[in-house]
Structures are given as C-alpha cells and as structure tokens.
Amino acid sequence: MKYEMVAGFETHIELATNTKIFCSCTTEFGADSNTHCCPICIGLPGTLPKLNRQVVKYAIMAGLATNCEIANISKMDRKNYCYPDLPKAYQISQYDKPLCEHGYVQLSSGKKIRLTRIHIEEDAGKLIHKRGDTYVDYNRGGVPLIEIVSEPDIRSVEEAKEYVEKLQQIMRYIGISDCKMQEGSMRCDVNISVRPEGSTELGTRTEIKNMNSITFIGKAMEYEFGRQVDLIESGGKVEQQTLRYDDVTNTTSSMRGKEDANDYRYFRDPDLVTISVTDEEIDELRERIPELPFQKQERYVEELGLNEKDAQNIAKYRNIAEFFETASDGVKNPKTVANFIIGQIFRRLETESDKEEFRIATTAEQLKELVKLIDDGKIKNNLAKSTLEKMLDTGKGVKEFVSESDMAGMEENALNELCRKAVEANPKAVADYKNGKQKAIKSVVGFVMKESRGRADAAAAEAKILELIG
Amino acid sequence: MAEGKIKHYGKLLENKEISCKELTEKFLSEIETANKDLNAYVKVTPETALETAKKVDEKIAKGEKLSPLEGIPMTLKDNISTKGIETTCCSKILEGYAPIYNATVWETLSSENAVLLGKTNMDEFAMGSSCETSYFGGAANPHNINHVAGGSSGGVASAVGGNIAVYGLGSDTGGSIRQPASFCGIVGLKPTYGAVSRYGLIAYASSFDQIGPITTTVEDSAIVFDAISGYDKMDSTSQGRKGAPTVDSLKNDIKGLKIGIAREYLDGVRDDVKLAIEKACEVYKSLGAEIVYFNLPALKYALPVYYILACAEASSNLGRYDGIRYGYRTSSYRDVNEMICKTRSEGFGGEVKRRILLGTYVLSAGYYDAYYKKAQNLRGSIVNAFKNAFKSCDVILAPTVPMTAFEKGNAISDPIETYLTDICTVPVNIAGLPGISIPCGFNDKGMPIGMQLIGDTFCESKILNAAWQYENAAGSDVFKASEYGVKL
C-alpha cells in the first residue's frame, strides 16, 4: 500500500526588538551568562511584566505578511509548567485570543499552507548539563517570540522545506527577525503522521521538537515517515509522543522529562491588561510591509522579462533584489543586469548568509553605468565582463578601466590596416578558406577583434578581409 | 482624637522638642520590650532607622522644611520588597532572601526619609486571617495578648496598635489590612485596585492584592495614602490617585451624605458587632447623613468566588519558589525535579499548600469551567452589583469582621470556619473597591470592634471624609490606646 505524509509546523521565531518582551534588558545574542538579566526576567518575587509595544507591532506585521486576520482585542495568558529554565514557573503566552489568525503561506506550486494562528510569548532561559550538574543562564529568558502554527497541510519533505524557507524569507523581508536557525532565532516543531494515500482521516501524529536546520528537518521527516510506515506495515501502531531528532545517527528518539503530566492550566495573566488594536493602527502597519519576494519574482518575470529561475534567485534576498532594481532602473534590458548578478556576482557569494548580507565592492549605480555602455553599443559584452571583474575587485567605477578610445570604436583606415595585418599573420587560415573552408575566415576575424581589444566591428572586419583575399 | 499621630510627631520634630534620633531610639527600645509579648516584628532594622534619623536631624538643623512623613518611625509588612533587607513573607521558603530592588512604595517613602523600624509579621504569603500561619509564630493583639492580632497583616496592626510604630504599610487581598486593624482597634485603608503600585509587593493573588496604610487615626491614613498612591510605569494595572489629595476633603461636612447598608452584610454577624454598627448609624444620623437600606444578593457567592480565584492565581504566583534563584533549598535530592518538589514541600506551610492545591485543582483540565470560569463570571456580577448600589448611595457601611479577635489557636483548627471570618471583607477585593476599617466600640470583654466604609472605585476621599467625621464625633468611646509602647 502507498502512504502519504501529513505534516504541520509550529515555528518559533525570535523578534528583532532591542529589549525583551516584559523588561528593558537587551536581547543581544551571545553575551556572558546572566549578564542580560534584571529582577523581572529572573522572576524575583514582587516583580511585574510590562509589555514591549514593538513586540505587538512586529507580530501584527508577521500576520499581515502571511495573510492573517488581526484581532482588535487580544490578551496575555499564563501557561503554567515548572522547569528550571522558566523563572516564574509559567510562560506568559497567548491562549484563546491570539493576535493573528487564519492566514496562509503560498508555495511556488500555488498551494496554500494554512496558518491557524500567530501569537506572542516569552522565550525561556538555557540549561547546560555538565557531569550531571545543571547550570542555568537566563539571558535568553524573556526574549520575545512569535509562534506560527500551521494546519497539517504539508504532504512532502519538499513542501516542508519550501514552507520553512518562505517563512524565513518573509520574516527577513519585513525585518522582524534574522531567522538564524543555527543561532536558534528560528526553531521548528514538526507534527507528522502518515495515512494510506486517498484516505481523508488523520493518523496518530508524533511531534519532532526543536529542529534548527532545514536539512535536518528534511532528514528527520523522511526518517519519521519511514518509521511510521514500517510500524503500520508490520501491524504496529504509532503512539502519540514527542521526539528528539539526532542528526548524527539520523534517527528520532522519544523525549522524556518535561512531558510527564502536561496540564498547563492556562488562565489570563492578571498582571497584564487587554491589548486592543484599532483598524487604523493595523493599516499603518500594513503600509510598512514591503513588496514580498514572490511578488517581486512575478514582477521580474512579467515586467522585466527575466526567466523564472533568475527572478527567483534575485528576489529571494532583499538586499540583492534592491541592488538589482536600482541597477536595472532605466536600462534597455534588465536581463543584462540579472546575468551579471547571477553570473559574475553570485560567483563571489558562496554561502546563503553571504547572499543575505550581500557585501560587494560595486554599487548598483556603478553597474548601471556599465550596462548603459553596452546599451549604447559603446562597448562589447566581453569587455564589459572583464571590466566588471575589475570593478568588483577594486570597488572603482567603470571610467577607471574603460578609456575614451575603448569606447570610441575604430575609424576605417585603422580597421583596413589591421585587416591587412591579420591576413599576413594567418596564411594557413586564408589558404584553408580559399580551399573552401568557410569557417576558417572566423579565426582571421578573431585576430582582428583580439588586436582591437574588441573595439572593431566584427561584420565590417569580415567584409574587408574577404575583399583583401578576393 | 481628630489630630493624627503623624502630625503630632511631626510637630515635636519641627519644634525641636525631640530629635529624630531620640524619637527613633525611643521606638527601638520600646520594640525590644513590647515585641516579646506582641511578636509584631520579625526583623528590626536599627541601622537603617538611625541612618535615616541622622539625615533628618541634619535637615532640621539646617532649618529645612520636612515633608509630612519625614522622620516618622514606621514599619512595612514582610511581603513588601526592601533592597538589602530580608523580605520573607514569613515563610521558610524565603529564608534569608534579601531583595536586590525596592518596592515602589518603599522607594517613595524612603526618598521622603521615612524611618523604617523593621519588617512586621504576617500569615505566610498573606494566606490567613490570624497571622498564625507565620513561620515565626503569630503576632499578639495589643488589647489582649491571648488573642490574635488578626491577619494577614497582623504584625503591622499589632505594632501600630501597640504603639511601637507610628504607622505601617500592609497588603489587603481579602481583608488583610482591614481585618487586623479591626481586631486591634485601629484604622486600616484598602485602596482602590490600581491606586497604589503593586511593584515589589510579593504576590499572593495579583488581581486582588493592594497595598495600604494601617494607622491609629483616619487623618494618618489619609496622609499616608496621599503619599503612596500614584501611577507607576512598572505596574501595568496601576492608575494612581484620581483627584486632589484626600487630606484636603477630610473635614468636609457630610450633611445629606447617603450611607447605604446592604442587609446581606449583617447576616450571621455577632450581636455585639451588630449593636456597634447600629450605634454608628445613630452617630451618622446626628451628623446629618441619611441611612438607606438595600440588598446585595450577589454577595451570597463572594466567599467561594474569592477563594477559587485567589487560590488559582496563588497557585501560579507561588510556582517560582523552586530553590534555584533565591530562598530555601532542600539538602538532599536525586535530581533537579526532586530538589524542587522537596524544597517546596519543606518550605511551604500547611495553609499555603492547601491553597496551592485548591488553585491548581480549579484550573486543571476538566474543572476550569465549573470553578475558575464560573467564579470569574460571578465576579463580573458582583462588580456590577456594587456599581448599581452606588447609584443609590455615596458610601456603604458594613461590619469589618462578623466577630472580634478570637483567642490564639482557635483559627487554624477549621479552615472553612476561618475563611468565614473574611465574609465582610472579600467583596471589596472582588470588585476592586476602596474600603476602610475604623474602630466603632468594644465588646464586653474589652475587645475592639471595627466597622467598614466602602466607596466606589477611586472614591477614597469620600470614605476617608465619612470616616473622619465619625471618628471626630465618636471620639474616645470608640478608641482606646493599648498599654504597650511609646507614649508621647
């Protein structure tokens, strides 16, 4: 029997605010343990939370960018569970009135992955276990998170990967998070079950916790899918449980501890007041949502004549897309700009984060200047290519490398002179041509082009050469 | 009796009849003797007190004007955070805990050079009505030390009633300021929820807790309330005082004031208390006030509603005591989870455990709707019932407690019985209203009786004014100083 995968995601994303969600400590990553703490974020008795306005704004922007409905009235609740990384023994989160609901993320196939909700909450501290001792660091405690919960709409590893990449792109584009999975500022819990193809009911699901790499998400889902199918095939039953993925052995194993008795006893946090957002405020935030990657991609294809793949590769990274748009603004053929970026510039940006940061020596204006020379027929493509290389190496502008004479073209006498030289210098090719080897003429023309450093008009040169050898 | 102690001692300082150092030392030495009987203080802070006194004396020497509370010896309930000074909620689990920050109220008062004599006794985590659940043993009633001072702010009431503090700050979640004030024959004001910042008050039940003054006179309560009330950006639920300082309207005429009496408040109230209330009504009539009777059926469920909601919040608020960041930690355990469980089991007393368990129960899956949700909705109707009541009267007059201070040891025996003593005080906390308890007589055994004036939200001025007028008229028949403490 064939089986299909059914998966949904719970994605935690750390917001790029300056301060924590309920106190004024910095959210900066990677400081010494317990140096970004105050009485509030270590939960000293008597302290009270005060909600960071920016957290609400960022969460609403995340909702707007993923087609959610934004709640005008919302509240904060306490999720009670006792664990050493949680200083108050409850996490302030949102239970039945989240800020955003009923959104979706659209995949390139056009398929929509529905979002159940997006809510705000506080992150926990970090536990380090050494030789059975437990070390606690609360720097991360109270860092603002949004949790994005999807419906079980994902049917394959490919869809899963694209979904996570899309979320990552969107959140980076609207500037609410750097979504660095390796630093934990984006973490995914995957709910996965299997069912016979064609079946409509859901199987028993397992939850793989805290995935922090897209590759591992793929591997973990493949493994877990296989494990569940084998289990069922061999007459067993999948039991609902929380799993940890081990990337060394590439297997999933059951998580113990925290999970034993899960009754979170949610109730409204009496220390915090109602969150009310007006439609005007929501519209203001909508204004701040930039054109998103897939929208750009479409426009690049339809209006600028790029092919799907190039359009996607450029639109994917906000910095590169903006570079492309400035550089191609007003040039005859934006495709030329795209080719330079995808060809020569991408060769210098190996990793994803290189492309994210996009640090190159040449400005969009400088590239535009270069492309305009091609448009005006002042220089030929291969000269432009070598010039761009020099520009990228030095950060200097076009003029530094392309002289007036380079751009002047050649007057007739000079061309004739050069053609004569070419005929003398290539007796073999000339002979071959005379013996009916049409192609041989090309190498003679090539000689002229080479000598003229690309300034000569190849067609004119060929005509002259033919005239000379009669 | 109209002039309060705060002004009285303030004048002594201003007229240089006594230095702040002398005054402070007088109180400190009286504490040494009286506290043996009263057990009002769980920690005395002579260094802090004398240090402040020195500053005040320097100001006086320079002829600088003193603010009303400057140089006045006072005390704080042991659940109000004081930087560097042990704050234990009278619980073993906070043994040795010295906060690294100040509660907003203490930040305010210390900046005014209030002289802190020490931290006072309370029921563990403010959970109790007798002060006897304190890890340090209960505080005694200054009118008869075989009787309890009441709770949970029993230590403050005992200290102020016993004249070993001019005034003190307590906290009131279900009556913890008004009930001990009533038992000790003094004045206790529970402000409107949100009038005084809760920042730094160690939480029992966050949506009920409120800090307020315990004093010997109404004027003193007004002065202290004016000083500590105010908006605090650290407390999302704080709004501060609305309107002018309450001292300004203290002596206003109350002719035509409508005083409401809800019959439900008198159900099951003991006769000596009922009688005192009726006498008080006569005094008010003589002052030209009008007494109107009405019903508040919603009060029927006030007590269970209070215990369900307060314990639910408490079960969450007290989850943080895990022995990791502060306070007591058990000595032997196998793993972190066992360390936490043993620490909590050894660190909390019986009443606290009972309330944590009740709170956990009413929030847990399957019971939430029947208890927590339902209680929350009934809280809504109680709020509305009071809103309506204040359409037909300016203030509500009620007993503070159905009885007078009971003898030591009688409280703990039966939890429910003890809970019933809160019947007249909890409605005010449920609705977030201001309420003041003032002395209104004594029973045949010479134990003080208190009555309660309740106002609409942010109407502290009204109830303080009505209270002052009564105090002024009734005078010494309702107030008697105990034989303890400082007499000058």
Place this chain on the structure above:
Amino acid sequence: MVTHEDVLAIARLSKLYIAAEELDDMTKAMDDIIKFADTINNASEEGVEFDNINNLSNAFREDEVVPSYDREEILRNANDIDEGHFLVRKRV
C-alpha cells in the same frame, strides 16, 4: 468527592510531595474546600464576562534598552552558583 488519587495528581502538578501520613487529612481538607467552592454552581445566574478590574487596555513599554543588573546582584540570593550560572549540583 475528592480522592487520594486526585490529591496526588494535583500535588504532582504543584510540585509538592504529600507524605503518606498527611494524605488522609489533606484529602479531607481538599474535599471540604471543594464542597464549599461548589456552592457557586448552585448560583442560578450565569454571571457576566469579567475582563480585568477597571477594564484597562494597552499599558505598553517603549522598546528602549536599560542597562541590566550586575551579575553579582543577579546571583546574590542563589543557593549555589558556578562560572556565572545558577547551579543545581548532582547529589547522591
């Protein structure tokens, strides 16, 4: 009727141990309190939605950093610390 099992389950959630000899008394006490609490379910009225006292909304903080506390202060009240961390040592 509150059972021993109920009390033990609630105690587990509350991170409290109930000693065997305490269990009867605690169960009795809980049963009394719950019976008492149950009286609200005799209330004829459903009651009204309660939001928060004084119906407040939107008490926000601006997103401006204030220097954190010194680590010494943060760790001052801890039972056990090491290398700038709160510490729970293994015991046997």
